Amino acid sequence: GNSVTQMEGPVTLSEEAFLTINCTYTATGYPSLFWYVQYPGEGLQLLLKATKADDKGSNKGFEATYRKETTSFHLEKGSVQVSDSAVYFCALTNTGNQFYFGTGTSLTVIP
Amino acid sequence: NAGVTQTPKFQVLKTGQSMTLQCAQDMNHEYMSWYRQDPGMGLRLIHYSVGAGITDQGEVPNGYNVSRSTTEDFPLRLLSAAPSQTSVYFCASSLFVPGQGGEEQYFGPGTRLTVT
Numbered sequence: 325g326n327s328v329t330q331m332e333g334p335v336t337l338s339e340e341a342f343l344t345i346n347c348t349y350t351a352t353g354y355p356s357l358f359w360y361v362q363y364p365g366e367g368l369q370l371l372l373k374a375t376k377a378d379d380k381g382s383n384k385g386f387e388a389t390y391r392k393e394t395t396s397f398h399l400e401k402g403s404v405q406v407s408d409s410a411v412y413f414c415a416l417t418n419t420g421n422q423f424y425f426g427t428g429t430s431l432t433v434i435p
Numbered sequence: 436n437a438g439v440t441q442t443p444k445f446q447v448l449k450t451g452q453s454m455t456l457q458c459a460q461d462m463n464h465e466y467m468s469w470y471r472q473d474p475g476m477g478l479r480l481i482h483y484s485v486g487a488g489i490t491d492q493g494e495v496p497n498g499y500n501v502s503r504s505t506t507e508d509f510p511l512r513l514l515s516a517a518p519s520q521t522s523v524y525f526c527a528s529s530l531f532v533p534g535q536g537g538e539e540q541y542f543g544p545g546t547r548l549t550v551t
Binding site for chain 2: 356358360366367368369370373413421422423425426427428
């Protein structure tokens with residue numbers, strides 16, 4: 325079956341620190357992979373995506389590379405800001421008719 | 436473009452009451468879905484639809500009904516609310532191309548439901 329496993333949170337970092345949030349997946353075939361971000365009281369917003377192996381998705385300083393050999397899609401940012409405080413979800417879809425989400429990782433960035 | 440809209444934003448129900456959560460999108464997306472979000476459990480798929488007249492169950496369908504009479508609307512019905520249905524509910528939509536990889540989903544702002 326399909327599933328997504330995310331690193332447990334919460335994560336607390338100081339401003340300008342390096343961020344990694346681990347995500348691994350189980351899927352048949354060649355899924356599309358996504359990172360979503362959820363700010364307090366809001367719905368999820370797409371942060372970045374990758375649709376095939378070795379693709380790198382990037383947006384707002386965040387990056388993630390689709391690694392088929394390790395079935396991973398880790399989220400990274402070189403220097404976090406207070407405004408990056410949110411919950412981050414890793415997700416995949418295989419056929420486009422069902423999406424599978426991780427449990428979410430809460431990030432708090434302190435000044 | 437309003438994107439995905441949901442109403443109401445907040446709702447309190449008593450056990451046994453019924454209600455409908457509304458969801459609409461103006462992006463002409465074929466695919467629409469409902470999720471519930473509970474602490475520590477991420478998002479769980481309740482029902483989804485790949486087009487008007489077509490619906491299917493997700494991971495946690497019990498206690499919920501859906502129908503899809505138009506491309507734009509995908510309401511979620513709770514026939515007899517239970518405290519276990521206290522949650523935040525999100526509607527989402529996306530393009531759907533059968534047999535191909537998925538496109539990203541667009542989420543509504545959510546409905547926070549409390550059942551007492």
